[in-house]
Amino acid sequence: MIQILIVEDEPRIAAFTAKGLKAAGYPTRVESSGIAAVSLALSGEFDLIILDIGLPDIDGFEVLKRIRSHRMSLPVIILTARSTVPDIVAGLEGGADDYMAKPFSFQELLARVRLRLRSDAPSESATVLRHRDISLDLHTHHVTVAGRHVELSAREFTLMEAFMRQAGEALSREQLLSAAWGYDFDPGSNVVDVYVRYLRHKLGAERLETVRNIGYRLV
Numbered sequence: 220m221i222q223i224l225i226v227e228d229e230p231r232i233a234a235f236t237a238k239g240l241k242a243a244g245y246p247t248r249v250e251s252s253g254i255a256a257v258s259l260a261l262s263g264e265f266d267l268i269i270l271d272i273g274l275p276d277i278d279g280f281e282v283l284k285r286i287r288s289h290r291m292s293l294p295v296i297i298l299t300a301r302s303t304v305p306d307i308v309a310g311l312e313g314g315a316d317d318y319m320a321k322p323f324s325f326q327e328l329l330a331r332v333r334l335r336l337r338s339d340a341p342s343e344s345a346t347v348l349r350h351r352d353i354s355l356d357l358h359t360h361h362v363t364v365a366g367r368h369v370e371l372s373a374r375e376f377t378l379m380e381a382f383m384r385q386a387g388e389a390l391s392r393e394q395l396l397s398a399a400w401g402y403d404f405d406p407g408s409n410v411v412d413v414y415v416r417y418l419r420h421k422l423g424a425e426r427l428e429t430v431r432n433i434g435y436r437l438v
Contacts, residue, residue: 382437
């Protein structure tokens with residue numbers, strides 16, 4: 220099973236990123252120490268690292284340097300508030316596979332994670348999500364329900380993907396908001412409820428169940 224190491228010392232961003240990746244089907248571990256992150260990276264337990272630069276002990280550039288000194292090809296995506304050209308160049312030349320600036324869109328981060336984890340020839344099972352009579356193609360965004368094609372907007376598709384990856388589980392509005400809109404979106408918004416209504420209209424009202432005091436579940 221794929222595991223992702225998040226090296227981030229801001230609790231809010233770390234929690235948001237971890238929740239979003241979990242909703243997308245990726246188990247994660249969060250670490251705030253650069254020194255500890257190096258040890259974890261060298262353990263061989265992780266398939267990708269999301270790495271902040273500003274850490275409390277050694278910075279992300281030093282973390283990356285120590286990992287690459289062991290000739291590890293582990294994919295590393297730098298995610299940081301430091302977005303100057305010299306910083307980006309230093310990160311990429313230091314061995315990072317990708318570089319993203321904060322604030323960031325979770326959808327974009329997820330797309331970059333998938334790109335780095337994708338094999339040269341991914342199987343259909345890795346690119347098509349299925350639950351009962353619903354299927355979502357992650358590459359073409361083609362959606363079928365009981366054999367009929369359904370048009371979903373990009374946001375509706377992302378929300379439905381979160382439901383599909385954790386079918387049968389009750390997902391809170393916060394989890395769904397993080398997965399589809401991002402950590403800086405207003406947590407008091409009712410946008411999740413609005414989009415669940417859209418999905419119910421297109422897929423069938425009985426498929427998305429309201430879970431009292433929690434959120435929603437794909438039944």
